[in-house]
Amino acid sequence: MNDLLGLADLSAREITELLDLSQELAGILERPIKKVPTLRGTAVATLFFEPSTRTRTSFELAAKYLSADTVNLSPQGSSLEKGETLWDTARTVAAMGVDALVVRHRTAGVPERLAALLPVPVINAGDGAHEHPTQGLLDLLTVRQHFGRIAGLKVAVVGDLAHSRVARSDLWGFTALGAEVRLVGPRLFWPADWEELGVPxxxxxxxxxxxxxxxxVLRLQRERQAAGLIPDAQEYFARWGLTPQRLARLAPEAVVLHPGPMNRGVEIASPLADGPASLVARQVTNGVAVRMAVLYRLLGGRAR
Structure with missing residues (x-):
């Protein structure tokens, strides 16, 4: 694996190896001093063109816990504001000696294009409505920790399917490891290629x-939607919002995931988000472990 651009590109074996490595590295997060010298002397740059709390922070922490140096870039305050192209900015950063580039962009395919241009590994931190592979990996890790397996589980991905990069990464990841995936949401929010996805x-x-x-449960992504698709958040919640009562009646054994940030009272009720069925906090913790594993794998880390 030279880059991480999407889970659709990985085999079941490669995904499983990353999950196993993530589980191993998760132990670092439980130490009093969360630091190992594995990637000392390497540098990781993050370039985010969209807002992020969990992904950006967890990549930075993952790099620091492995003793890599980090530099955070954003369009504001960079030469991009002066008219420099993204491609020239990325080449400039790579020429400064960084060892990996973590990229989030509103346009699908940008990380793949950068991977073709740059001599360093590129990690997709979310590109448009295409994929979010590290989110998919942390979702898989969270579910595997809880159930001890992925194969044979029934997984429902609910909400704004058309605009969610998480939906596709979860679909590819869970399917590759033998789960049965269903997609659930308003017809207006079905992916254009839904008939080709091979799932209900x-x-x-x-x-x-x-x-x-x-x-x-997927976030309702208003920033990617055409105006007026969902005119009333209360109506959306009434029809597709997840509540403790609905879950108890329809899937009493189920656990609930959410990639964040949550719109409480729109796609999920607060008592469910904070209740015993919720694995949201564990997802956040696992996000650091998964991103440590990806950096370790791409930058050639060796156990210490």
């Missing part, structure tokens, strides 16, 4: 989550 897609929330062990 439904507007019926009750039918979609019934009997599932895992329910991934």
């Amino acid at each position: 897609v439904t507007e019926d929330l009750e039918a979609g989550i019934r009997g599932c062990q895992v329910v991934q």
Whole structure:
């Protein structure tokens, strides 16, 4: 693996190896001093063109816990504001000697293009509505920790399917490891290529989550939607929002995931987000472990 651009590009074996490595490195987070010298002397640059709390911070922490140096770049205050192209900015950063570039961009395909241009590994931290591979990996790790397996589980991905990069990474990742995936959401928010995805897609929330062990609730991504697609958040919550009552009736054994940030009272009720079925906090912790594993793998880390 030279870059991490999407889970669709990885085999089941490669995904499993990354999960195993993530689990091993997760132990570092439980130490009083969260620091190992594994990537000492390397530098990781993050370039984010969209807002981020969890992904950006966890990549930076992952690098620091492995003793790599980090530099955070954003369009504001950079030469991009002076008209420099993204491609020239990325080449400039690579020429300064960084060892990996973590990129988030609103346009699908940007990380792949950068990977073709640059001599250093590129990690996709989310590109448009395409993929978010490290989110998919941390979701897999969280579910595997809870159930001890992925194969044979029924997984419902619920919400804004068309605009969510998480939906695609989860679809590819869970399917590759033997889970049965269902996509659930308003017809307006079905992916344009839904017939080619090879999994059931439904507007019926009750039918979609019934009997599932895992329910991934997606954020309603208004920033990517055409105006007026969802005119009333209360109506959306009434039809597709997940509540403790709905979960208990339709999937009483299920755990709930959410990639964040959560719109409480829109796609998920607060009592459910904070309740015993929620694995959201564990997802956040696992995000650091997964990103440590990806950096370790791409930068040639050796155990110490």
